[in-house]
Structure formats: C-alpha cells, structure tokens
Amino acid sequence: METKNMFSLEGKKGFITGSSRGIGKTIAKAFIDLGADVAILGSHLDTAEKAAEELSNGRSKVIAYQCNVADPDSVSAMIADYEKDYGSIDFAVNNAGIFTGEAALDISPDAFRSVIDVDLNGVFFTAQAAARLMVRNGSRGSIISTASMSAHVVNRPQTIANYCAAKAGVVQLTKSLAAEWAKYGIRVNCVSPGYMQTDLVSSMSDMLPVWQGMMPEGSRLGFPPDLIGAYVYFASDASEYATGSELIVDGGYTLV
Template identity: 40%
Template sequence: MAAVPQVAEAVIPFLDVCSQAPVAAPAKRSILDSFRLDGKIAVVTGGARGLGFSMAEGLCGAGLSGIAILDLQTDLGDSACEQLSSEFGVKAHFYRLDVRDEVAVQDAMDSVVREFGKIDILVCSAGVADLVHAEDYSPAKFRRVIDINLNGSFVCAQAAGKHMIAGANGGSIIFIGSMSGSIVNWPQPQSAYNASKAGVIHLMKSLSAEWAQHRIRCNSISPGYMDTPLNTAYESALFGEWKSRTPMGRLGQPQELAGAALWLASDAGSFCTGSDIRIDGGYTTL
C-alpha cells in the first residue's frame, strides 16, 4: 500500500489585534456647518441699505459665492456691493431696479443668472411706508404702497421662482413682512402699509404651498419697530410711544434680523416653509 503523502500545515501568521491602532471615526458634522452658504447665489431687493443690507451682510458672512443687490438708489447700491466684496471677498453686482416694473424685474433676474449661473436665495426686502389718515389717503398714494410692497414682492418672487424651477435645484425665498401684517400699529395711521404686509405674509404662505413640489421654501420675517432710515424719517416723538409698547423697551437693530435670514436661507432651515417669524421685541405678545 502506497504511503499517503504528508500535507504541510498552513502557517497562519499571528495577528495581534490589540496592538493595531484604532481607526478614527468620521468627524461628526457640526450643526454650524448647516448654516454655511458656500457655492450659493443670493438676490436681495432693497438691499442697498437698512434691513436689506444687514441681511445681505449676514448671508455673505456665511460663504456666499455671489450676491446681487437690486435697488433704485444707484449710489447706495454701488457702495453696498463694494463694501460686501471688500469685507467678504464675495462677487457682488448691483442692478438698478423698480420692483413695480415686471419687465425690468424679469430682465434683472435673467441677467443675474447669466452673470452668476443661478439663483439659490431671494430676499424680498424692498418696501415703503406712509403715515396718512385713511380719510385723507389718495387712491394713487395708497396704490403706490401696495404696488411696491405687495405686487413688487410677487413680481420678484415669480421671476426668481421661474429660474429656480427651471434649474431643478430648489431654493429659498424670504419675504420681509412686518408685525403690521398681523396687528394694527398705534398711534400712527398706516392702513396701506398694514394691508400690504398682511398681503405679503399670505402671499408667502400661498407660494410655499404651490412651490414645495419644486423644493422651493418660502418664509417671511416680520420685524417690529426697527432703527432704520425708513423709521427715523418719521417724527421722533413716535419713538417714545413705540418703545413704551415694546416689552424689551427699545427699537430693534437691523443686524438682529440677519440670523433669522441665514437660518431660512440655509440647510439649517431645510424643513421650514410657510412660516412667518416675528422679530419684534415682544410687541405682538401684548
């Protein structure tokens, strides 16, 4: 009988598992990262000064790639873009625009897309206010406030929304309402302004429902009494009344809206649409 050949045993090297260096776990993404706007393009109407400019600063500080300022005031608009570019290294371009002119608005939005490639964020901040008793309000003057504040917001949102839908990347549209859209300010007479801002808030809600399927989020920020040129143009005697009716006892500063605008514009607010955020120092709680 033939001998059975011996099979050599396989030599398995000893692996000292305990001596291996641990594999580093992936770094956990900070919540602050979701507030970043790197690669995004924003358009801010009425962004040459005041609330619009402060919100533009806030967005640029979060890493915007480009921003377009749309305003009627050329000198202020050019200066705003120079400042944003200098301070944040962002590409900024000014477009002179009357938001009541739908043809000019569409041309401006088309130009932004040609210049920057897309529109990711729109802030509708252009607005005016009058203090006129209702019995003395001329229809023409009343219509002007509605045309700028409400109709202008729609025209700008529609023009930007078309590009957002065509680009199929979604977007964020932030309307600037007012606590005046929910309550009646006192003692000043401003029926047109109040009506226009109530319309802006409901317009926002309507568009949020329509455009959610396109991943376009629509929200509004409703400031209380703010320390802006629009307000300081009125009688200083009103300031005392406004402060006394505000639980925090002061006017808001423009930069105090920037955080809310950034949250709504960024992925940090990705599940927020159709909401109106009041930033009024507690005025509407009374």
C-alpha cells in the first residue's frame, strides 16, 4: 500500500458512541473528512440528529441513532438498525462516557454504579455488538475505545474513584478482547486522553489552572482535535499490526 493511502478511511464504515458532542463528534468529523461512513450515536436522538445534520457532507452516509450504551437492549436495537442501514461494519469507537464526582466516603451505590455502567460496561456492550457483526460478515474490523489517563493516575484534586476504576478496566478489557478476537482478524485498541476541554469538564473550569500546573513545563491542556491522529491511526490500515495497544495522548501529563 502506498504510504499516502495508509491513513485513508475511504470505503470504511462504522459507529462512534457519544458522538453528538465533544471528543466523539470531533472524531466523527475527522473520519467523515477521510471518506468514512459514520453512524452518530447519542443517548438522545435529537442531539445525535442535530450533529449528524451538521457533519453530513453529501458524500458519506451519516445517520443518527439513539443508544444508551449501558443498556444491552438499547445496544441490540441500535446494531440491528445500523445493520439495516449500513450492512457491515469496519470500525466501532466506544467513546461515550460520564463523570459524577462524589467523594468515595459519600457516594451512593447507584451513583457509583452509574459510571461503571456507562464507562466500562457500556464499552463492552458496544464492542461486543460490533464484534458479533464483524464475525458474521467476516470483516477484519477495528474496535477502538476511549479510556483515559485516569487508568494510570488518580486525578487531583477532584474525587473520581469510580471513573478511574472504570477507565483502568477499559484498558485491561481492551487487551482481553484483543487476545480473544485476534483469531477473527478483529483488532481492539484504546486511546487514553489527558485533560480535554469539553463539556465533560466544563463544571470543573476552576480546576483548569490547577491541572495546568501539573503539566510538564511548556505543555498545555488539550482539545479534542489533539486526539484525531490517534483514532485515525487505529481505524485505518496504518495500524494493521497493532492490537491490544493503548495510545496515551495527554501532552505529557502522566510523565511528571
């Protein structure tokens, strides 16, 4: 393959969870720019449809679906609709995630579970749905999950135990699924962002200077476009030999 075509997504199709805004929406736009057909998945249909309309370029197939990743029935309904519209799947980006922020001494069981349900179980349910379709169609697909640097460091000063536990789980889930699905030609990798200035962290804007102070000198906090290269790498044929890998993209936060 010519080097300049290695990163093309022309002719590839798949879904991105949590792509009605934030990191997911930025990745969806990048994939569409590179020629992919992308299904926009959101927990609310209206915002997913709005994003799909905004991202449509008249060439790629861009359809919105409602999908609560924490609910296996919702994921099954989504993948059935996806298959009707797109037929097959080359990539799945399991990106939807939430953060609640209660202190570990005070958090209720339901609040603790809510983050594990979306950020870890939800990643598994959508990865499994995509892999089943890949196996049925015999497509050698790429599954990419959004983990976090929180899989490796404890974020401070916010309280975030359930989130860190879920994201560490995503990294080991990635390796486990990569080993299990290699025989089908399915690659499973994850991207671990550092702090990205999205709606997810907007309630903590007073912490931006604190986090900045924890970065290596000369580095900065991130924005979603800083992650495009990592997701394109894993979705494209450029990463054909990469599976079970984690790419940390954090401006060096976890180094110091």
